[in-house]
Amino acid sequence: MEVNENQSIEQIILETAERLFLEKGYESTSTTKIAREVGCNQALIHYYFRTKENLFNRIFEDKFRMLFQQLFSTENLSHLSFTEKIRHIAQTHFELLEKNPRIPLLILNELSRQPEQLKSLREKLHAYPEKAFKELNGDLQQEIAAGKIRNCSLPDIIVTMISLNVALFLMMPVVEQLLMFDKNQKKALIQHRKEENINFLLAGLRP
């Protein structure tokens, strides 16, 4: 990928398309609209990406990977207690969503639009962070054995964490409109729920 000045045109298309796909979804984003916003010819989109589907998938897979792979970051957390590790992971996850609040909806929609896509994604996601998972699980079993945490599985903890975080951003637009929130109220709610999600998650672990 060549870079002219700061951004190659290909990159501009990718970013514009990403924004539009996130705003309006796949169906409601036409290549015409992308081209108009990029300020280029409609045919150029197809010159670079052959099809709209291609363009979308390239963006989509990036986002999907980002959302799933960063779940167990490569950071070294080994100096922390299990509870502290979970708190840290949950916080990081929340902040990732805070920066990308519309991606979950995009992913859910696209996977219901063409479920076959998951097959190829599954293969590409092979870099599963098995090591980090094992370490965490070891910690957890110790805590349970020590009676410091109630008996529950690591996957359940993770699902609960993801559910709480993701659901907040998925439902935020509805809540926002339903309660007629302004930007500040919205921000405040998000910060409040950031704490409350962790509260519930950790409180729910106690024996």
Added chain:
Amino acid sequence: MEVNENQSIEQIILETAERLFLEKGYESTSTTKIAREVGCNQALIHYYFRTKENLFNRIFEDKFRMLFQQLFSTENLSHLSFTEKIRHIAQTHFELLEKNPRIPLLILNELSRQPEQLKSLREKLHAYPEKAFKELNGDLQQEIAAGKIRNCSLPDIIVTMISLNVALFLMMPVVEQLLMFDKNQKKALIQHRKEENINFLLAGLRP
């Protein structure tokens, strides 16, 4: 075109459209496709509902109402403790979603497609279960005062409950495909999470 004993063509269109809208969303469901599945002329769709938007809204408002109004059912739970009430509500909510697993995604999408609709929905939902809410909140404050529940607000409890339940069904298609679940595994997971959601919710309330 023959009409089934119990079902008028209008009803068949409604049901077919509902299924397709839930499967593919608004944009990806064409009136042509609906007509093809119903087995009638495309013009008939417009004969009964004038516009695609009309047809959709008729379905959508029903679903939306169902999901929100049954949140606090009118059942009398006053003989139960606060914790038992929450457990019951969470279970009922979960079972409602179990029967309508695709509706949350539909709602999230539609409200971002045409946010103005929320205005009219807000008015139509005036039958807000204020009484039930107040009773619950009274119970909660007593429990907190008695030191039986940690200090947290009723809205936070409800948001947590909804998040856990809704997120499960929103993410289920992804999980299902990602982990290559068959129907039984899926069922088992749902039942397991049904309990686990309640576990986390109630465990998270303890002081």
Added chain:
Amino acid sequence: MEVNENQSIEQIILETAERLFLEKGYESTSTTKIAREVGCNQALIHYYFRTKENLFNRIFEDKFRMLFQQLFSTENLSHLSFTEKIRHIAQTHFELLEKNPRIPLLILNELSRQPEQLKSLREKLHAYPEKAFKELNGDLQQEIAAGKIRNCSLPDIIVTMISLNVALFLMMPVVEQLLMFDKNQKKALIQHRKEENINFLLAGLRP
């Protein structure tokens, strides 16, 4: 044609259709709209008139006949001078248009839409007022011979009269909007032109 109370439904359809056709023209008036304004079923229009074209023609021929046959009314004008007769005819014609200002445009449009229709109209208009025409022409020749009127043909006089009168009502909507007339100004202009048309017509006859 049966009459219920004051008006048969057939009559109501005819009158409603007439109004709509005059307002919007043939193409822009749908049987749906007619039915809606009549307050009846769409199929009823076709029950009575078989096709939209039929309904239109029935109205159209009436209007066409009215506009052309009343040109030489059956009134006895023989006690008047030629000039007085022309004045009377021109006035009558003008007043006919005043009451039916949109009919000329309807006729012009329809005859350019389906010119074949004129064939059948020509036959139906056989009741051409030959006698009145001959009498007028006799008068005219006498006046010319007596040097009281310049040498010109009766058809030319009639065409001039029709042109002046018809053109006024055809162009009135444009003039009205272009000069931003209100109703009173419009009325005043029409009355003024009524005189002026006759002025020009009669002044143009002088030798």
Added chain:
Amino acid sequence: MEVNENQSIEQIILETAERLFLEKGYESTSTTKIAREVGCNQALIHYYFRTKENLFNRIFEDKFRMLFQQLFSTENLSHLSFTEKIRHIAQTHFELLEKNPRIPLLILNELSRQPEQLKSLREKLHAYPEKAFKELNGDLQQEIAAGKIRNCSLPDIIVTMISLNVALFLMMPVVEQLLMFDKNQKKALIQHRKEENINFLLAGLRP
């Protein structure tokens, strides 16, 4: 699709559309029909002009401007007497209509179809020939004062002129069919009325 030496496809579409709009009017001319006659895909019409309305307006405004702005040509007629000037203007106007006989009907129809258009047209026609008008009016007042012309206003003279000329071409299709004229007879009639219109106009001015 091949492009003629001198004519771009866009130009061909414009000319074909103009012909069809003039023949059948706006409503009865479909973009499909235009495309068929042009020999291109229907989508191409929309590629060049986006909407049918756009295409029409582009043609319409040209025609409208042509018909109204050339009314008082910029030619220098100051060496002529008032009567001669009027004769010249009337002739020019007549000849303009002779070359564009169907435009008046188009204009009348369109302005009743969407009267708001007049607003924008009025602004675009600002180049109103005020100077020519004032000069003519000065001449007229002198002639009236000198007793050479009867007391009448310039607008009345102009309206009479336009009425006579326009009405002829508006009514010609009716006359043509009603009297079963062939082309020669039609031509002869037009030439005859060209003189006769001027005769009536000028004769009508005499005191």
Added chain:
DNA sequence: TATGAATGAGCCTTCATTCAT
């Protein structure tokens, strides 16, 4: 590399008309 031109397929919608009742 980049684009203007062109197209086939599909979209939602409206229409006049028919038919069984």
Added chain:
DNA sequence: AATGAATGAAGGCTCATTCAT
């Protein structure tokens, strides 16, 4: 006499894609 249901055809328009340049 009157109507609800149903339909084929056509309308304007948008879309993703292709191709020659």
